[in-house]
Amino acid sequence: MPMKRRIDWAIYAAFVVLVMFLPLVMDAFWLNRVAKYLVFGMLGTAVALSWGYAGILNLGQGLFFGAGAYMLAMSLKLASTTSLQQGSDKPVPDFMLWNAEPGAPTELCCINKASFLWLPFQSQWFGVAMGLILPVVLATILGTIVFRKRISGVFVSIITLALVLLVRLVVIDSQPVTNGFNGLTDLGWFNIAGLEFDPYIVPTYYLVAVSLSLVLVGARLLIDTRAGLILQAVRDDQNRARYLGFDVPAYQTFFFAVSAAIAGFAGMLYVIVSEFASPTFMDLTFSITMVVWAAVGGRSSILGACIGAILINTISATVSETEGFAEAWKAIIGLIFVLVVLYLPRGLAGLAHDFIDRLLARKPAASPQPLRVSDASSQLAE
């Protein structure tokens, strides 16, 4: 097994090195595009962590992604010179002015009933902090309720799904504070010590690439800890783990919160590379798409899910930009989903593991990763 683990880490290293060297061969557009896909890869990792390890299929991961994105976007909106000068030299976002009641004071504190919430976001670092804190707090509350009540399987999925749709509805309806359906646009650039992260420059790419590498390594280390092992035991047989005396809900909530933090982090990075935040981040379709990325890459593999996301997005982009496929590309993606679920139930990572196993000529049983994960939900069918 040490051999296998060494290979595992070697693959991680190879991925990180590859990601780091990409800027040498790419122009500004592909740099930005790949940065976006790396962000999606991070989302895939977040899904794998909660699905493959905490045993919860979160159909509302978009909630955490959206929360992270909006928190940073609020700060960057207040940092944007072009969107603040609309009728006022004070830091009041343009859309608040359009949505203001006639005669309302043009001050951020009180232009409408909820605008004071924006006040602390004048500091960019407050936005960054909130982009992590909000998803973690939401996930902890949700996780505590769900896991303490031992709600499982598809019921958790339905709760997360209803929750993300509820939040999306509220965000769209609160137009004076959130700019509703159009989302937050016309943002300033993220800024660290005077360095402005224009989405099309190399430092921005590295900001994303280094973040992803750290998240990958961190997540990989996390699942090797005692907590990670216990979680895998929980996933494989929740009752047995409980009878052994582990505080199962605490571990599950912890991993759920970590997954939420990663998704929130990805949301912030996405705002930096694409310069807007939109309630469509909380669309059901997007949340399900993330799950599919993870399934294609390998739902119980941190790196596999990440690569799955990058791969699917690259294929979508390339096919949809191929002459004559602009209208048909979605059908091809749909077909890929079906084929992967039918013939590669463990995704690309499963394929890779089998290959490594064969290479090492060992029995698959020696694999540290349990092969099936769908059991977590099969209790439902009973």
Added chain:
Amino acid sequence: MLEVLFIGLSLGSILLLVALGLAITYGAMGVINMAHGEMVMVGAYVTVLSGIWLGTNIFVAIPLAFIVTALLGLLIERVVVRRLYGRLLDTLLATWGIAILIQQAVRLEFGLTFLGIHIQGLGPGLQNVAVPPFLQGTFSILGADINRYRTFIILVTAFLALMTWFIIYRTAIGTQVRAIIRNPKMAAACGIDVTRVNALTFAFGSGLAGVAGVMMSGFKTVFPDMGTSMVVDGFLVVVMGGVGSLLGSVLSAGILGEINGLVAAATNDILARAVVFGVVIAIIVLKPKGLFALKGR
């Protein structure tokens, strides 16, 4: 007030119309069929096309749509779903892929657009279905104006629900289906042909979606993406009602419909929708197995 209650009832019946098929495929077979909404869409397109090609009205379309979507369901079960029994979340992912495929098939007119052929009634545009005049407008009961088409939907939904109940609880095959819900392996051991019964159940559930599509086509617009939002509402109803419980689905559809209608009348439609989501979350948290859980093992 009567009108408000009627609208609530009507909203409930529409929810149930979509949820009924899901209650069958999901409750009985443990398949999360994300393509269910697309079955509704196919049913709606059957109505459009039968109107254009055969010149027939919505009543003829009901059996036609049932047959077409049931056959499509049979095909999907044979090719994909059959290999995924017991892998609940995998069925979700695979049928999501199928949903995309069906949508694109309709949008691209089964690929004929690439050959420059256009079939009237298909394609990315909006389609419409003519409704017979006697189903338009209102009639009055106790001084309240009652919408004819919505009454028609309520009647059809009630008929379908009763028929489903009859098949599941009063026929031989229904007994087999219920046996499979409780314990597929034991059912198989008792000599039930689980594969065949599952295939038929899936086809029946899909057929119900097709009929739902016919009803939807009469008052909503018909387009390739119309099913996606319906399937979500359908799942909320089924899960809240309790998996495998037909009565649960009926009641939860009624409750959600009335809540939606009453809150919308008192405040506004957006708040009503938010409250519906909130109620679903609260009920699953309070009763994690749904309102009417089967007392299984």
Added chain:
Amino acid sequence: MAIDRRRFLRNGLLATGTVITSPWVFQTGARAAGEVKVGVLFSLTGGLSIIEKSLHDATLMAISEINAAGGVKGMKITAIAEDGASDPKTYNEKASKLVIQDKVPTVFGSYTSASRKAVLPVFEKRNNLYFYPTYYEGFECSKNVVYTGAVPNQQLSNFIPWIIKTLGKKKFFIVGSNYIYPREMAKVSKILIEKNGGEWIADEYLELGHSEWGSMVNKIKSSGCDVVLSNVVGDSVVAFYREYKNQGLTHDKLPICATVTSEIEIAAMGAEYAVGSYTSFPYFQAIDTDRNKAFVERYRAFVKDPKAVTHHALESSYFQVFLWKQAAEKAAEITPVGIREAVKGQEFDAPNGHVKIDPDNLHTYLTPRIAQWLPDGQGKIIDAYKEPVVPLPYVAYGETPTNLFCTGKGLETAKLKT
């Protein structure tokens, strides 16, 4: 279907093969000899493709007509069409592909404000040019966008006074989809309603794309209003008009006066549901000129559908390409800035009549018209301005033709104070 799938598979494999190589194969520059590339960015998949596909087709039709007539400065226009997939994320990504990789000097695209807002940073920060064909809510003063659809003053400033004075209706029920366009239309409407001596009873919204109208129509029925002002968007429109009739409301007693309901929605709902209701747009398919009739025929031939309808955003998608062509010919060089400077004040005889780009705010002079819907699904134009009206994107703040807020120098923010 079997053949089709095989075809998909084969082509899919080919396409997947190119995935591996394409990022490293770069196209350098967009202008090969004898052609000029432009971007066309509408949703060809997803919910919005219903309408955006027709805008896409109209754009390509204009390009092919220009090419057939000799192109621009003797060069052929090549359209690079991308799919926005009804998703702002995809819109943003494809816009940066067109602007940064393909280096096109102009992109034609977008139907919703949300998608325009998502691509805007790409155009503003790279100083490129976007032609936006849809009517929208105003409040934008970008030097990188040319707006060829109507703004609120071109849809409402004729409509509301006409409803009050000619139709004699005074109590408005305002209803819309829940996002910025309907809300801003409601805001402008309220100002106009009060100015003209009417009153508004309610201002209600339904989730965008939601189509359950039972409760809302019941509310309208019991509200005591005598006219409904609808800013409902998309496929919701169809369900709305159907429910309206099914609850026993009729347009002769309680007419719906709409700002978004166009030929495409009427065709989708079945004309009998809209007979007698009104819409305000600068363009209707029924405009009785030879130029428009020929346009409709050409469009139907182009999309190979003898029953295809034309509508306002579609017509704008078509004529804006001609405005672009004139600007490209006038400009010394076909660059975004060159075209922008040259498009100012550009005039064209479009199917709806004479149009002109305002040199200050880059919006378009259009002729407001009001039509009543007939049983054949066409509008009967019952009121029209004699000449095009100046576009005022900030009309809700008191912008007037003699006091523009958005000028060549940008937005004069001092005037905006409420």
